Amino acid sequence: MAYKDEQLNEEKVFKDPVHRYIHVKDRVIWDLIATPEFQRLRRIKQLGTTNLTFHGAEHSRFNHSLGVYEIVRRIINNFEDKPHWNKDERLLCLCAALLHDLGHGPFSHSFEKVFKLDHEYFTQAIIVNNTDVHTILERVSKGFSQKVADVIAKTYKDKLVVSLISSQIDADRMDYLQRDAYFTGVSYGHFDMERILRVMRPIDDQVVIKSSGMHAVEDYIMSRYQMYWQVYFHPVTRSAEVILSKILHRAKVLYETDYTFKLEPVHFISFFNENVVLNDYLKLDEAIVSYYFQVWQDEDDDILRDLCERFMNRRLFKYIEFNPDKQMNKWMELHKLFQEAGIDPDYYLEVDSSSDLPYDFYRPGEEEERLPIHLLMPNNELKELSRHSDIVESISGKKRTDHKLYFPADFLENLNEKDSSKKRIMELLYDQGANE
Incomplete structure (x- = not known):
């Protein structure tokens, strides 16, 4: 029997808090899970610093990757007797689902920003270079690893396969919304996934939703909207991310200036x-x-020492609302006053911005083009979701942005009352209140 068709003697299952069980029967999938590159994901948290806000958020990219694989497995099982579905793409879909986050680094997006890295680049590099993952994929067939990388890069020729992993209603989002809600203890991320899976239908280049399932999709989109603003963009989590970024920046600067670390x-x-x-x-x-x-x-470096103590002991920065378009004069004055007070603004004064577009229709040629969700009407006509749903129409194409100004309140409180900078800094920061 060819390796690609080989099945385990007995189906293996992972007990999962979100999907109850994750089922593995393919030898290829079982072997991929056992690789060092995939096992490494146990040591990468799914939500970075969010556990400093929601203490239960300790789950890993390993958990999530298995979850995405399981959702795609269920979708494919439902597609088996449907037209437009190519059964030969089954194993490719499962492998791409399992490996889609393989290249995430520690603390994910914060780490990437500091060192100008791209986790998707490293995901593809792990898959196509000399790794255990690559060896297993090439056993399936010569060039199979490149096909998996192409699906993850969204360049694979069969766009239906790509849409299962990356679209506005894909297995990735369906898993992380429910998983992150479970581990953070919030209720926002819950939606009727079983209903959505039942009404998904494959067409030539994407997955569509039977119109009878529209309300389940509305619930999914609103769940995503709430999770971003209540969990992913939580200002306390963002404070921890600011400090994490500053630590890495400081360590890099010290290294470049030939500072002697106690531990190289x-x-x-x-x-x-x-x-x-x-x-x-x-x-x-x-x-x-x-x-x-x-x-x-x-x-010995005061800044690196202090920032690390803050991060490790959760002594985070406070924050205020801040509009960079209207308050740049305030920013410039604070920057100068921090310097005068002996507080380095490069490490202790930061504007952090978050933005999200919960759903969008197709805008050809624009940055990050998004294929819309289509409803399959009873007459087999396709109708874009926001044209049929008042709820989705109300948020379509509307990008929400939030800005916060972060600073160490304890440093300011410890300034000498006679310091002329202190009073003005306090006026600028606390006229609209600082928050925990």
Whole structure:
């Protein structure tokens, strides 16, 4: 029997808090899960610093990746007897679903921003280069690893396959909304996934939804909207991300100025030098990063030491609402006053912005084109969702943005009352209130 068709003697299951059970029968999937590259995802949190806000948010990219695989497995099972579905794409879909987040680094997006990295690039690099994952995929057939990478890169020729992993209603989103809601303890991310899976239908280049399932999709989109603003963009989590970014920036600056670390940051050197190779990337996980943050609390550099103490002990920055378009004069004055008070504004004064577009219709040629969700009407006509749903129409194409100004309130409180900067800083910051 060809490797691609090989089945386990007995179906394996993972007990899962979201999907109850995750089922594995294909030898290829079982072997991929066992690789070092996939097992590494156990050491990458799904939600980065969110556990400093919602203490239950300790779940990993490993959990999520299995969940996305399971949803795609269920979708494919439902598609087996449907027209337009190519059964030969089954294993490709399952592998792409399982491996779609393989390249995430420690603390994910915050880490990427500091070192100008792209997790999707590293996901594809792990798949097509000399790794255990690559070896297994090539056993399926020569060039199969590139097909999996193409699906994840959204360049694969069969757009229906791509849409299962990446679209406005895909397995990735359906898993992380429910999983993140479960582990954070909030109710916003819950929706009727079983109903959505039942009304999904494959057509030539995308998945569509039977019109009878419209209300389940409305619930899904509103769940996503609420999760972004109540969980993913929570200002306390963003405060932790600001401090995390500042730690990494400070360590990089110190390295570039020949500072002598008490513990040489060997795991970071290629990142500091911006010549990261795949092996270096795979060796760095959140356990390693947290270890450095722990020992850097004893560094001689005051800024690095303080920032690490804040992160490790959850002494986060406070924040106020801030509009960079209208309050740049305030920002510039605060920057100058912080310097005069001996507080380095490069590390202790930061504007952080978050924005989200919960649903959009097709806008050809625009950045990040989004294929809309289509409803399959009883007469087999396709109708774009927002044209049929008043709820979705009300939020379509509407990008919401939020800005916060972060600062260390304890530093300001400890300033000498006679310091002329203190009073003015307090006026500028607290005229609209600082929040926990």
